[in-house]
Amino acid sequence: MSTDITPATEKTTTDAPETAGGGRIYRPLTDIVETDQGVSMMIEMPGVAAGAVEITLENRGLTIRGKVEPMRPENLELAYAEYGEGDFERAFTLSEDFDPDRIEAEMRGGxxxxxxxxxxEAQRKRIAVKGA
Known part of the structure; x- marks a missing residue:
């Protein structure tokens, strides 16, 4: 079985562009699982709510964007930070084997x-062999 999803041009967090608001855009880690029926993609986007995810499919280009709402405690000043806040974006090129009308998305736990x-018509079919 060959993967029918190809990551588009990738950027690392060090060369990721900044948004107009000054935040970074990160490339979320993605796991892809392939079966005869299709593909499942698990994309990590911590801090992104379901309503802040935008998924577009144009031609064969699948683009996923997630906007993070910054979490800043009131009346506290940040002394040290290891976690960089920013939005997420990832793009893939799909083969023509997928049914765009049946794509589903669910956000749970980041x-x-x-x-x-x-x-x-693109699903693998098993053909039975009859014996004589």
Whole structure:
């Protein structure tokens, strides 16, 4: 089985562009699981609410964006920070084997799960062999 999803041009956090608001854009870590029925993608986006995720599919380009609402305690000044706040963006190129009308997305616990079913005509079929 070959993967039918190709990551688009990647940027690391060190060369990631800044947003107009001065925040960084991070490339979220992604796991891809492939089956005969399709592909599932698990994309880590901590701090992103379901309503702050934008997923677009244009031609064969799948783009995922997640906006983080900064969490700053009131009346406290940050003395030290290791966690860099920023938005998330990731792009993939899909093969033509997927059914765009049946793609589903669910956000839970900072992980976006995308289910991309294969088009029925593209699913692998097993052919039974009859014996004489």
């Amino acid at each position: 992980v976006l799960t995308l289910t991309l079913p294969r088009a029925l």
